[in-house]
Amino acid sequence: MAEETRLIKKYPNRRLYDTQTSSYITLGDVKQLVLDNESFQVVDAKSGEDLTRSILLQIILDEETCGAPIFTSNMLSHIIRFYGNAMQNIMGPFLEQNFQAITDIQSKFQEQGKGMVDGKQFANPELWAQFMTVQTPMIQSMMSNYIEQSKNMFVSMQDQFQDQTRNLFSNFGFPAQPGKPGASPKDSSKK
Numbered sequence: 001m002a003e004e005t006r007l008i009k010k011y012p013n014r015r016l017y018d019t020q021t022s023s024y025i026t027l028g029d030v031k032q033l034v035l036d037n038e039s040f041q042v043v044d045a046k047s048g049e050d051l052t053r054s055i056l057l058q059i060i061l062d063e064e065t066c067g068a069p070i071f072t073s074n075m076l077s078h079i080i081r082f083y084g085n086a087m088q089n090i091m092g093p094f095l096e097q098n099f100q101a102i103t104d105i106q107s108k109f110q111e112q113g114k115g116m117v118d119g120k121q122f123a124n125p126e127l128w129a130q131f132m133t134v135q136t137p138m139i140q141s142m143m144s145n146y147i148e149q150s151k152n153m154f155v156s157m158q159d160q161f162q163d164q165t166r167n168l169f170s171n172f173g174f175p176a177q178p179g180k181p182g183a184s185p186k187d188s189s190k191k
Helices: 027-035 051-067 075-080 088-112 125-171 186-187
Strands: 006-010 016-018 023-025 039-043
Touching: 027 039, 027 051, 039 051, 051 088, 075 088, 088 125
Parallel strands: 006 039
Antiparallel strands: 006 016, 016 023
């Protein structure tokens, strides 16, 4: 049986009302729903507009301003630059797939770590934290390699796209750019 999506209504006074528990909740409670992998949707109580993304962004903002942030200023600047850019439609799915890959790696580590200490599970959060501290350099190295491979594949894809575009335009009679593949020697001698 499919899990029913939990409905949370946001009222004009900025309060969140959980229709499942018939009680008001906080952003911290919504964060806990995320951590518990519960399916939910936040809607405006008056208009019915879906506000889930804006609530999730609020939680991220709260997390980024407290404790150790994930996003650097440089990273946030890069993300902002993708808005309105031709790459915007590609970046969302790309980032989502990469986050899913990281989540999968984390799950595998947790599964593998369950029986590593005298056949006992890492039930103690402190023990798990110590284990992960030792594993962090290896995980970072794996992720760096994964990102480098992704970057190389993306650059290769971009080169192929440029070649296909050049070929397409040259088939329509547009001259090839000097010094580019497909340009005639006569074209490249002109300056």
